[in-house]
Amino acid sequence: MAMRIVAESARLLGAPRLIPIASAHIDGALYHGDSGTLFAERLVEGGARVAVRSTLNVGALDLMGCSRIRLEEPQRGMARRMMEAYRRLGCEQSWTCAPYQAGHRPTLGSDVAWGESNAVVFCNSVLGARTNRYGDFLDIACAITGRAPDYGLHHPENRRARLVFDVSALSATFFASEIAWPVLGSLYGREVGNTIGVVTGIANHPGEDALKAFGAAAASSGAVGLFHIAGVTPEAADVETILAGPEPEATIRVTPQMVAKARAGLSTTAAPKTIDAIAIGSPHLSHAEFDMLERLIAGRRLAVPIYACTGRHVLASLEQDGRRKALEASGVVIVADTCVVVTPIMPELSNGVLMTNSGKFAHYAPGNTGYAVLYASLADCVESAIVGKPRFTDIAA
């Protein structure tokens, strides 16, 4: 069945052949309804096993028991059966949307089959490995067969930039702020759609967590599978190297006004008097992001909970030195293996307001949780959590 799915997809996409893959990241183990569970169990019943290293994206349950998931029976049981089926197929129990920060880092130029939109874009753009945007079911089918359709971003000529996204008009102060990359990512995704672009005007490497936030936001607002940043990402030593032709087909000169509009567009409510929750960690928080959270909270007590979503790769070290207990004592709810927009964790409220620093949460929270969203920096999220009301610092682009 797995090979038929790979072959049928290849036919649909016009791929003339299949190519071997080095690894897979599987986004199919999140419960959306019984159909996905029945599919995974069909594969298990057929005796399937993954042929290559395969990490798992988030599931619908917190198997580490950090947070309480409100999923009721029979859905809860079906979600658990689904996670169990993927384990039996031989996938690693990574349960994270940031596998690239949990030790799964394919080498530059290698062909892989990754699912989860942010993981795909990071894998292509920051690691320089080659994957298309594999959807649920094709990712596991590729992992089982060890093959993927030969098309799209597996070909070097399809990875070159056709568009320039010039951010040189934006201020250094803006780039020093933590919201710069998620806001730019959201704007980038909306502007480019599925065209491959190169960002120009960046002087220094902004750090891996910034690129993670940029890619996740871009892959939410657009169909972005690969971006380049001149002088930063591995396939774009400079603009000339990565452009497909002598001149770009289009150049987007980003203005402070465009950034202000993109930032405002991440919120769906303007000036609420109170907030009900704060959510961070889409993609899953890294060690460095937990360090920043701890520094900002500085031992204070939160009036509104901060849901901090992460993977077990980070949880292990947080538990070693008592940091998890200290964070939880402040009012942080650590969520492992899953996150607040994929499964019911936050209280069900009809007029709830969620504050977040994640461009990806800002995109998906209204549809998936019913909460209105206020977008802000992590520092503003923490201060707002402490006073229980929205607090904003002005950050001009």
Added chain:
Amino acid sequence: MSAATEILVPGKAGEGEALVLTAPISFWGGVDPRSGRIADVRHPQHGEVISGRVLFLPGTIGSSSASAVLLELVRNGRAPAALVLHEPDAILLLGLIVAREMGWEAPMAVRLGRDVFDTFRGISVNVAEDGALTVAA
């Protein structure tokens, strides 16, 4: 009014009121897998229900779980009557491919130039077994 199309994924012939989306959508996070309602508050067609409609899609964005949402819609009887796309969608259409593998009756997906989507807006459309679109009687 009629149009010949190319069948992307074979499936059941269908009929329904056309729903022409005016912006690309992420099925995951954008469409409720239980009700088929467009849940993305930023989408121009927010609140519309895609179930039983002939759905004209200008493109998809966002999550790689679009396929899982479509499969769930098929299984619980809330799928569109047919999907009309400008180009093959590598993620979304997996939902139909897998539905067929599972033995669940699924709608077909056909390819049609985006420029003629508007001519079908709001009218009842029949999608025949050969993929041809006609105004339903």
